Amino acid sequence: MQDGQTEPRRWRWVGSRDAVQAALAAELGGPPIPFSDGADPNDADVDLVIVDALAGPPATASLPGGHVFAGVRALKRTPGLRVFVVVDDEDELGPQLARFCLADGVLRFFPDTGTLDLAELDGTDRAAQTKRPSVDALLGRIERDFAASSQESTVARLLRFESENRVLQSLQDPETGLFDGPYATWKLDEEWKRARRFHQPLSLVLLDLGEGLDALASADRAAVLVDAASVFLNECRDIDVLARFSPTTFLFLLPGTGTDGAEILAQRMLQDLEARLPANAGLELAAGVATAPSSHIPDRKAFLLVAEACLRRAREVARNSPGASRVATTWQ
Numbered sequence: 186m187q188d189g190q191t192e193p194r195r196w197r198w199v200g201s202r203d204a205v206q207a208a209l210a211a212e213l214g215g216p217p218i219p220f221s222d223g224a225d226p227n228d229a230d231v232d233l234v235i236v237d238a239l240a241g242p243p244a245t246a247s248l249p250g251g252h253v254f255a256g257v258r259a260l261k262r263t264p265g266l267r268v269f270v271v272v273d274d275e276d277e278l279g280p281q282l283a284r285f286c287l288a289d290g291v292l293r294f295f296p297d298t299g300t301l302d303l304a305e306l307d308g309t310d311r312a313a314q315t316k317r318p319s320v321d322a323l324l325g326r327i328e329r330d331f332a333a334s335s336q337e338s339t340v341a342r343l344l345r346f347e348s349e350n351r352v353l354q355s356l357q358d359p360e361t362g363l364f365d366g367p368y369a370t371w372k373l374d375e376e377w378k379r380a381r382r383f384h385q386p387l388s389l390v391l392l393d394l395g396e397g398l399d400a401l402a403s404a405d406r407a408a409v410l411v412d413a414a415s416v417f418l419n420e421c422r423d424i425d426v427l428a429r430f431s432p433t434t435f436l437f438l439l440p441g442t443g444t445d446g447a448e449i450l451a452q453r454m455l456q457d458l459e460a461r462l463p464a465n466a467g468l469e470l471a472a473g474v475a476t477a478p479s480s481h482i483p484d485r486k487a488f489l490l491v492a493e494a495c496l497r498r499a500r501e502v503a504r505n506s507p508g509a510s511r512v513a514t515t516w517q
Contacts, residue, residue: 200237
């Protein structure tokens with residue numbers, strides 16, 4: 186390799202557009218590493234996977250779940266693996282979905298010129314190359330400093346507070362481990378103010394398991410609630426707020442998420458619940474989605490009322506039109 190040249194990146198590609206792959210290969214210094222039969226896209230021989238937002242079968246067969254954005258979300262569970270999504274320059278929805286699924290960034294492709302904007306990829310590389318001490322090294326140094334003194338370190342204090350989490354337990358729903366209604370009400374006010382202050386979208390999802398939940402035997406009811414909570418925790422991000430808002434209804438606050446992303450999440454949770462919960466449980470699953478900012482939502486109380494109205498409409502559609510979507514949103 187000649188002096189001044191950068192080492193080619195070791196990367197994998199999920200897509201079928203030759204023009205995009207050629208542009209990536211030119212920018213990244215070489216072709217992608219192909220998938221071998223049965224290979225996992227997050228193998229140790231690469232730390233970068235680039236996915237085309239327009240990819241479909243058979244290209245997506247190498248992704249977990251076989252779908253672009255579900256695959257991105259699954260790949261991001263692998264520590265150290267960076268995942269980027271290629272979107273066309275005029276695609277407004279693709280970047281939002283990519284960020285909702287926790288992609289590291291978006292690479293814009295310009296079909297007219299066959300070029301790519303790799304600003305976000307280069308920015309991530311620069312951040313990764315910055316020489317900073319690891320978190321473990323920093324914590325170890327802090328602990329050694331405090332061990333030499335008589336003071337209690339902040340880490341030790343945090344662990345002590347965590348073991349004495351009576352306040353946290355008082356905010357939790359005992360049957361699911363999720364937060365309860367009063368806490369959700371407080372977080373709704375907080376997230377509403379934050380979204381307005383920073384001019385960011387905020388979505389509110391109300392998901393109802395149906396009145397059949399109360400008719401179940403105690404053990405069956407407890408099992409349904411635990412399974413439902415597991416689905417919610419698996420599908421939602423760390424920044425999302427999950428709470429049991431009423432005996433059968435769960436509330437989700439999704440910061441930075443528009444209507445499309447919230448509807449996709451609601452549909453996915455309903456599908457997962459349907460697959461996981463007993464078919465004979467007699468549940469009637471439905472969800473309502475409200476998104477701010479909106480001219481129909483002047484304050485946080487109206488925000489909740491609109492979500493409840495959407496939930497009622499979803500219930501009615503589900504009962505009167507079997508097979509129809511069980512998610513209703515404010516724009517419908």
